[in-house]
Amino acid sequence: MKLTGELLIGAASVPATAGTMKALDPATGEHLEPDFAFGGAAEADRALRLADEAFDSYSHTGLAERAAFLDLVADKLEAVKGELAARASLETGLPAAQFEGEITRSAATFRKFAVVVRQGRFLQATVDPAQPDRQPTPRMDHRLQKVPLGPVVIFGASNFPVSYSVAGGDTASALASGSPVVVKAHNAHPGTSEIQGRVIQEAVAESGLHEGVFSLIRGAGNEIGEALVDHPLVRAVTFTGSEGGGMALYRRAQQRPDPIPVFTEMTSVNPTFVLPGALAARGAEIGAGIASRAQYNVGQACLKPAILLAVDGPGFEELRAAAIAEVEKTAARTMLTPAIHDTYVRNVQRLEENGATRIGAGPTPVRGWDGQSLLYETTGEQVLAEPSLREEVFGPSVLLVRVTDVEQLLAVARAFRGQLSATMHAEPSDRAAALRLLPILERRTGRIVVNAFSMPQEVSYGTVHTGPFPATSDSRFTSVGMNAIDRFLRPVTYQGFPDDLLPEPLREGNPLHVWRLVDGEPTRD
The missing domain is CATH 3.40.605.10 (Aldehyde Dehydrogenase; Chain A, domain 1)
Structure with missing residues (x-):
């Protein structure tokens, strides 16, 4: 063409x-x-x-x-x-x-x-x-x-x-x-x-x-x-x-x-919460998985898992090491536009200025608009104190948050604004904590993922890609x-219409055989 x-x-x-x-x-x-x-x-x-x-x-x-x-x-x-x-x-x-x-x-x-x-x-x-x-x-x-x-x-x-x-x-x-x-x-x-x-x-x-x-x-x-x-x-x-x-x-x-x-x-940071049982059982797998998915599209994706929160304890060091290893092997790649690249550079500087420490970095960029893969770490206390750490960084970076216990994890969860998705990794032993976290996430997102990752997303009848402000309006x-x-739809009622003036889906006999609610009962008749 x-x-x-x-x-x-x-x-x-x-x-x-x-x-x-x-x-x-x-x-x-x-x-x-x-x-x-x-x-x-x-x-x-x-x-x-x-x-x-x-x-x-x-x-x-x-x-x-x-x-x-x-x-x-x-x-x-x-x-x-x-x-x-x-x-x-x-x-x-x-x-x-x-x-x-x-x-x-x-x-x-x-x-x-x-x-x-x-x-x-x-x-x-x-x-x-x-x-x-x-x-x-x-x-x-x-x-x-x-x-x-x-x-x-x-x-x-x-x-x-x-x-x-x-x-x-x-x-x-x-x-x-x-x-x-x-x-x-x-x-x-x-x-x-x-x-x-x-x-x-x-x-x-x-x-x-x-x-x-x-x-x-x-x-x-x-x-x-x-x-x-x-x-x-x-x-x-x-x-x-x-x-x-x-x-x-x-x-x-x-x-x-x-x-x-x-x-x-x-805007969305799609936070991922790792509960203690899941962290102990598969911390390394989760750390590598998050870091890998955060690099998709050079981190320029609305569902990028940008913030990973885990309770300090068994499995945390394994998660941390696996995330570092994944980031360090990911080469810098060209970002979509010079403006997006420049904004990414400014935003990772913002992380550093507000209490995040760089703990992992991919190979040095070789071209002017390459986005370098980066991993930062901070504490739950710092995230609670500094709202800018909870804001989106559009590009290939991840923020790892070390929280002291489940109570602090829940407090950080409550501090987030609206999100497109939120993820929870949990084992059967985490059920009590998961039940406490779930209503917090329901109030802040339209999609909750368990024991998987926020990306990829299906396009299906059950898909929801929305969330409270500022994720969407x-x-x-x-x-x-x-x-x-x-x-793009609104309801219209047709009252007292002769059959030949009605839209086809509403006519007697249901000529298109679409599902209808007739006197409150679903039917195709």
């Missing part, structure tokens, strides 16, 4: 109106061809007006038709897997093989959402039949289903150029809901974004859908992002990135004349897994 660098607004390829940029190969420092177009408020307006025009028809597509469109996107993603992975590798410095897996995951996500759409359970179809003879007052017929919100703006992420970007889970779930999508591509990987954008654009055309179902735009600075969030036709926004960036968008959306939801995924909704579709 030839890259042109143009914006994709509906079916059109649009040249630059607000300057251009070139992609950067962070491994070499070289710029990559071609020039990529920037747009501004006018392009945002054009994309969103098309999305609004598309909404009535796309939101009323049949379930089978919408599912077939999602399957087609998956097919097309897999057809360009080699090309897409190669370009993503150039723009990130990460291995192409890693991106082949990420592309496979994204295609699988689209296919799973196609299944969700065909099944129709996401509609939560509900039928309360009329009761004309009910006393003292009759009941009219009430039927409910979820409907899509409207045009959705998606801000692509820097760290996963496919699965959290143009063809990622946000796009798949929004399209599955029946909401048209406008993606604001991340400038760290513009070529990777264009390939994905053209795949979706082609699928829209081949499916006979309105061109406004999908657009891809790009811009410099904050202007285009602000124009997207402010636009009166936008009904929801998603964002993956820093707490500062996410909250700026969230606050802006709340200041609109008609506030809209902004679903953010922002709304812990009631997940950004990963099949329930991610719920972000």
Whole structure:
């Protein structure tokens, strides 16, 4: 696929109106061809007006038709897997093989959402039949289903150029809901974004859908992002990135004349708690496992296990030594952007300035934007006293916390803010401590892992990728897994309707055979 660098607004390829940029190969420092177009408020307006025009028809597509469109996107993603992975590798410095897996995951996500759409359970179809003879007052017929919100703006992420970007889970779930999508591509990987954008654009055309179902735009600075969030036709926004960036968008959306939801995924250290029995039984295994998983994507992952807490006692020294050995053998690798690298350097300095001691380091970096693997150690007392030690360090570092006893472990657990995940390693002998820790973690995260690690994460019906602030801006909704579709839906009740005016899932006889709640009982009849 030839890259042109143009914006994709509906079916059109649009040249630059607000300057251009070139992609950067962070491994070499070289710029990559071609020039990529920037747009501004006018392009945002054009994309969103098309999305609004598309909404009535796309939101009323049949379930089978919408599912077939999602399957087609998956097919097309897999057809360009080699090309897409190669370009993503150039723009990130990460291995192409890693991106082949990420592309496979994204295609699988689209296919799973196609299944969700065909099944129709996401509609939560509900039928309360009329009761004309009910006393003292009759009941009219009430039927409910979820409907899509409207045009959705998606801000692509820097760290996963496919699965959290143009063809990622946000796009798949929004399209599955029946909401048209406008993606604001991340400038760290513009070529990777264009390939994905053209795949979706082609699928829209081949499916006979309105061109406004999908657009891809790009811009410099904050202007285009602000124009997207402010636009009166936008009904929801998603964002993956820093707490500062996410909250700026969230606050802006709340200041609109008609506030809209902004679903953010922002910051998390994904603490791992090792209880005494587990530490004594397998301290070395846990230490090596945490240190290894913290290096994935050069530590640039939202689920990186960044803080490891263990009670000082049998197994602690083995855990510590294994973590040091794992970190020391991990070579420095290129980070995604110069800005991310520089922030990493500043943040590990912050750890050192606030009571953390460096106890392990990988080989010295050989390139300017390489992230060195680092292991720090501190005490539970220091973590309680210094909140900055509980903050995210985006990059390949781990903080080991030596706590005095279970009581201090629980106190440190209570000090954490909201997290995307939390992990507990426990043996049967740890049951009493685990039962005390569990409610503390339930209040602070949406995903609790036992005797495994926070990475990797499945994309499934039971997946939750959310947590109380600042992990996300709304812990009631997940950004990963099949329930991610719920972000883009709202309920509508149809009261007293003749059957031929009802949406198909609510009609008598259930012509689509979707699961429905009829007088409180689940049925497909």
